[in-house]
Amino acid sequence: MDFAPLISKKAERFRELEAEISSSNLYDDPRKARETLREHTRLKELLANWETLNKTRAQLTENQDLAKGEDKEMAEMAAMEIPDLEKRIADTETAVQFALLPPDPNEDRDAIVEIRGGTGGDEAALFAADLYRMYTRFAETHGFKLEPLEASVGELGGMKEVIFKVTGDQVFRTLRYESGVHRVQRVPATEAQGRIHTSTATVAVLPEAEEVDLELKADEIRIEVCRAGGPGGQGVNTTDSAVQVMHIPTGTIVRCQDGRSQQKNKEKALTILRSRLLEVKQREEAEKYAAQRKGQIGTGDRSEKIRTYNFPQNRVTDHRINLTLYNLDSFIEGNIDEMIGSLQAADMQERLAEAQKAGI
Known part of the structure; x- marks a missing residue:
């Protein structure tokens, strides 16, 4: 697909945004200013990737010509670089395609996260507390601010329910895939026989709503x-x-x-x-306009079992993308970047496939 016409329009829009940003009255409307700056950042990254793509394509063509030349040493060096150039082109093309997709209007928002103990009694409440600590440490690592909003403590020190707000850059885009039922398999501290129990906790990640989104009369x-x-x-x-x-x-x-x-x-x-x-x-x-998205990544259905945390095997499995990691000890301490990155990539691939079917 030839992206040049679309890129041309994006470049024209970028110039318009540059003019808006340099205006002295940019912050007269704070909400519009935030949206303008976010769109400017996205388009700046898109145009940078487009420039890199064209340069890499030109370099590939040059290497292919050199690889056919009479200078054997130069031809060999040029040929060795071709696979790396081809990979860079493929990766950059994907980044450009993703950037051309319509952005989710909520992805730049802060998030309200709700965690509740599910089936499993006290063990479920303890697991909910573990998840809260996991997200807290993840937030700290990424420079996000976490503000507790409400909590209900369990009898054994766990949490029946905890609600908190996470503030930062593209928070909802980062955490949105955590919505759903999280299942834990482990031996509870209260289990004298050493038997493995299965408990659950539900997580809901909501984009923070602003007053202009809906009016509370x-x-x-x-x-x-x-x-x-x-x-x-x-x-x-x-x-x-x-x-x-x-x-x-x-x-x-x-x-x-x-x-x-x-x-x-x-x-x-x-x-x-x-x-x-x-x-x-x-x-x-x-549900009205995109029923085909049901059951896919990113639906945020809190009734869907999305992940299993198996402590005896030090294993965490995300069932939506069939990804299993054997680092649960580190994962539960907030090192969840690999999982989140994989979920984001899978969702973007689905969105890209849908856009291609629609001829976008």
């Missing part, structure tokens, strides 16, 4: 203030800062008691509520 929400309860220290047990917000049309309820400030808990609860309602809205639209 005052007559559609009910806010109640109540006394915080459960484990968590004297401060939690003795303040009336817990806030419960109900979205009346959908019956969605969010409770937040993580902070001592009633106002902050209200803001956190509204943040979670917006993100949940946005997820429902986007899922309904996706």
Whole structure:
């Protein structure tokens, strides 16, 4: 496929963005400014890859000519470089094709992550706590900021539920594939017979919703203030800062008691509520217009079993792409980059195949 016409249009758009960025009133609209800068960054990378692709193609042609020349030593050197040049061309062509795909409007957003213990009782709560620690360490490694929003502690020190916000560059794009059911196979600390138990925890990764995404009308929400309860220290047990917000049309309820400030808990609860309602809205639209995506990578279906953590074999398997890694001890400590990179690549390949079928 000849990408030159598309690249020409992207280059023209890039020049328009350059003019917008240099304007003194760029930040009059902060939201538009963020979108402009993000689009500028994407197009800058695309055009750089396009330039590299053309240079590498020219170098390949030159090497192929030299490889046919009479100078045997030069021909041999040129021929040795050809496989590497061909690989670089293939990789860069793929990068260009990916960059030409319509971007996901949510990929640059921050994320709200919800982890809940599933089947398995106390062991499930302990596994949920392990996942929370895993994502916390992953976030720290990548310079992301993690803000706890709500937590419910289990009896043995695990977590029945934990909700937190992750802020940084392309956070949702990075973490979106973690949504689903995570299964753990290991011998619980409370198991005297040494038998392996299977437990689960669910993870939901939501793009953070902004107020402009959907309007929460005052007559559609009910806010109640109540006394915080459960484990968590004297401060939690003795303040009336817990806030419960109900979205009346959908019956969605969010409770937040993580902070001592009633106002902050209200803001956190509204943040979670917006993100949940946005997820429902986007899922309904996706099912309406893109039913063929169901069951593929990136659907974010929280009922889908996506991954198994087998501690006796030090193995972690992602069932969507049939990838097994034998480094669970390191993986559970936050070193999940290889898995996330593989999921991103597989999803991009699917999107590229769909675009090619559609003639894009």
